[in-house]
Amino acid sequence: MESVGWRHALAHCAWWFFHIAGVVAVFVLPSDLRIGQAVAWNVWLFSIVLSLNIFAHYAVRFSDPGWARPPGSIGKPPAASSTTAISPHMPQFNAAATDCESATLWTASSTADSTSQLLCPQCGCLRRLPTTTHCRYCNRCVEGFDHHCMWLGVCVGARNHHLFARYTLVQTTVVLLSFHYTLTACGRPSPYGYIWAYAVLTPMSLLVLIMSFLTVIHVFLVLTGQTSRQVMQRIRWSGRGTRTGAQQPGVGRLFSPHPSLGVVLQNGTYLLCGVRPVWLVQGAWLHKASGWVEHVLDNRFYSCC
Template identity: 30%
Template sequence: MTTVHLLGGSSKARLIEYRKKKIAAMEAALAKQQELASAAEIGAPVDTLPAPTMEFCTVCQLQPPLRAYHCAFCNRCVATFDHHCFFIGSCVGEKNHCRFWWFLLLTSLEVYSCLGVVHSGFHSATSLQGWLQLNSIALVAVLFFYTFAATAYSLCGFHTFLMLTNSTTRELGKGPDNLAYLRGTRECDLPFSNGLVRNLGGFCCLRAGCPTILRRQPWSPAAWKPVGKIERNSANICDNLWENQYYSCC
């Protein structure tokens, strides 16, 4: 059964006004990004090249900010795009990545609880055949939940890494060979990382739009600074956890 929602004149006007404000906010973010790019030092070995900008989106008719991507499934540009999740039926990006992480964490805890319930349903028997007859349903259930648990724990751990390093699934998957704004970087550079504390603050609060909600201001995407000079020999381990002067994970 298909439900059709008809918008009245006032609803259409509000929708058009909302889209205009959204486009204006993204254009303002782009202007700020370009202003930062003019003073940014591009990382070696291509520091003499101009800072890359995102291609103009002909579908959304706007200039997307750095790290954005037009999702073919959602048919819209998503700021700080991570991936399109078919399980939740939506994209995971700048504004909802934190909530997606909480979803994964709570799912992992729920699966752990389910495993405890399933294990309590096993019964002892004097023979293997008798044990299989008594516990056949519980055995199928525990195999299912262990598979589900492996998936949930892996995803939760991976997105925890993304949270702590200010990275995205798309950037790790594509890499500098396929993303122009990552050129000159290596796997362990984590070019958008600002240290653990600032990464957590940005992921949990700033990128989720908490300040704009509290101040009742329209949300606008982050104006990411183009990749600057990469410090691979720093003594600050907290801000350079993956590669520093003491060790390298690459």
């Protein structure tokens, strides 16, 4: 665990180093942050977005990802997860496995009551959700486990996945602004030469692609109420079915459990505001609208999924 602590500390220092280096680069280059009629407006915009990025970073870093608790402990109820509402018959973990992270999945033929109160053989915590997984870095079980982020030094789970998606969104905005300001410096004379602007632009372009992809993926996961581990498990199951000759689901069903429109709107509200309005999944008009959308995507003439 000490080596993991050092990794987290080094990753935290690296995060600050790259951000400081990026800020210095865009301010040293002859970009719109130094030259032009809207210098003050650009500086204020970049400063506000950068401040929001730092706040979002530490909001995730010090958040509770959804730690599972030992049996008999008095605490909060299980972490809210729209995945269980979408797919109540998800496969459960085998309690006989020796490692939660490598636990094999068995087809759930029993009721939800008989699959509750499962204990983790590593930390002894209750696995009250099918998506509860043991993190080998934190040595604790996390409900709705998605992944462990070394840059943030914390797991991403059911209680902070929306915070992580917000952070990636703000971080992507910072990278896009930095890319824009670096691009404005490429056509202007500079005592450092044009080569420096293009040298900074190259890694910025790569970061834009990486962060945009990461943001789209995690916003999609939060809106559909699932984790990246569930998607990967679905892909692995699809591969096994291909080898056995079983009929495979379409691409859409492989990546999404097809939640209702109300659940997507509820998860979107949770992503933006941190609350899940109940009326969004209880309105009759939303059920009708969800049926229309599903009919447009999948009908007897064609199927987008």
